[in-house]
Amino acid sequence: MNIITGGVTAPKGFQAAGIHCGIKDNFTTPQPDKKDLAMILSSVPCAAAGTYTRNVVKADPVILTKEHLADHQARGIIFDSGNANACAPKGRENAQRMAQAAAAATGLRPQDFAVCSTGIIGVELNIQAIEKGVPSLVAALADTPQASLDAAHAILTTDLKVKEIAVTVELGGKTVTIGAIAKGSGMIHPNMGTMLCGITTDCAIDGALLQDMLRQVVTKTFNRITVDGDTSTNDTCVVLANGLAGNPAITGPGEDYDIFFAALRHVCEYEAKMIASDGEGAGRLITCTVMGAETEEQAEQMAKAVVRSPLVKCAVFGTDANWGRVLCAIGYSGAQFDPKDVEVKFLSRAGELLVCAGGQGVAFDEALAKRVLSEDEVVIQVTLTSGSATCSCWGCDLTYDYVKINGDYRS
Template identity: 50%
Template sequence: MELYDGGVTQPRGFSAIGICAGIKKDRKDMAMIMSSQPCTLAGTFTQNIVKASPVVWDKNIVHEYKIAQACVMNSGVANACTGKQGDDYCLATAQAAADALDLRPEQVLLASTGVIGRQLPIEKICEGVKTMSGMLSDSRQAAMSAAEAIMTTDTKRKEIAVTFELAGKEVTIGGMTKGAGMIHPNMGTMLCFLTTDAAISADMAQKALLSCVQDSFNMISVDGDQSTNDTCVLLANALAGNPEITQEGEDYEIFRSALELVTKNLARRMAADGEGAHALFEVTVTGASSKEQAVVLAKSVIESSLVKTAIAGHDANWGRIICAMGYSGAVFDTEKVDLTFSSRAGSVKIAENSVDTGYSEELATKILSEDEITAIIDIHEGKEMATAWGCDLTHEYISINADYRS
């Protein structure tokens, strides 16, 4: 079971496309994913009580229908805080896709990302849907174009695929996501689309997705802001021909493990591409007495602005990490914390039993100057652990967000 360069068209029966529909200037801004067969469906969404119209639309499909066959996405306009007109535009978009693809509107998922408070340019959206319906392809290039079309302040496409066996059948999961800012645990301003040719019931797909999201997308933070538009959906069309997964067991665990590989990879890519980021910052808490304790501590460290600015300055200011752990709400022995920094440049133990080790500042700076940095925190209480992902906080973050609408 290995990850490889691939996207949402990698599983059997899926096609996609991304185009420039004129929502943004000279950039791809609309995408479509289509399955040749109806798909069982799972999804999870923002926990912000202010929810964009497409989030409300998709939640209804996931919970009421549990089946879909196509997704239509746009970037540039979030369709959030847009009132009844925003809801009406969701229906208009889904109806346009249904007409073009010979589906029913409730078989079409929707997703938007961009500026909050603006109405969708619905004529461009509907025209874009019509154009994309005639361009769908199962090629690698088509998947790449779709991944590009959902980007906002992202600097890189985020795609991955994995192939594995279920009951002697080859099964594939492909995925794409976007997200660089307004990212905070409990999902961030992310759109994530996962496709698979596995046969799995909607209930088991939902169980697997929620399990994987807990240890991936819910463990990343860029800036502490939680979006109105977070959407993560999984579509399964059963074309691999494996016996349908309808309960927990060996096949379910294999599928869940493959899905977790995909979601963790995409989550790391999102954190690494945080707005203005120069480095991915990974924090692993070990030796915890419970998983919950480890999760709370790891999240608190990656969310700390002081820690993030220290990473940006390649400064081994480890007191900021201990401080962030202390206000996390988790209880731990404050005199038994070991802290190690590592990267491709090496490894250095910074603190032992919460006391400075007399480490080399020169070596620490060298290690912290890489583009991927890990902090390993051992609290010596038990066998549980958790990993969270964030990034450094730089001047560029302010520049990007100060000028976002202009």
């Protein structure tokens, strides 16, 4: 697998665009420089798959997209940022009008489009701004790296960084490419926290198989990140596969399946970690790796509790090697284990620090602890002696800026 530049336009036959149409002008000062409308489009029909929030309160675009992708076929994705169109007046109608606007401007059918929205909940979508913007959006479609970057920018809300990646693999002598853009920030938690991810690939693959594969991959990637434990109304991850790479179509298990699975997992894990490290107000990416567990489920339960704990998150913000909070978090995670078996280490580029062995504190160098925890990426490694299963989950520290951003998001 090679990592290449470019995002969703890297695979053959995909165009993208991102523009400003004025949705955010609904609830904040006009920001003409801020893109808020994006599209991804394939030149030919695609096998399509999606995973969606498990929140009982689902935004209308989520429900509509699920319907549109039920036949595992689509051509494109239209995104808006600034308004989630969730619990909002005319939610269903406006989600449909977004798909209709995309269809009218591209000469396709509404059901060829996935619709993804993110932003404020409960406010009526400014559909006029979107309908007015879509022709310009379609006119801006291009297969360049810049076009992918524009789309990646246009889907952000309180995110600070674009989240773009592309990789290639060889399948049956052909180069197959996967590209992705994503957005995250607040309300991020396992089970598709508030995140949107659009993935493109020129791989030839059966649609139902792609759906099954995506579900598995999301479970091991996006569902293992947390920013604040809140799961949103709008989470959506969509894959479009147009087959233009010319590889022998993947229709079942085998070597090609495994290679493509690993590549898709890499893409999703990269985007998931980008989302975690760019969580609202985040200063540091926290990885918790639990090793030596009896089962992967047990390891995941414990690792998730650690990256979700507000006290652990505050301690990392304060570069405080307060491992007692790590023990506390695995203790209430719901996983069963013997506390006397637990070893805890903090690791980063600055070094490695053993803080707890046999379930008890060990003396450590406080100055080294500060150095280890001051890095951008900090790993909390929990080792048990129950088995050989391992799992990593990702989160971020809890900072003053998180409180600031979320104390007054609507104004």
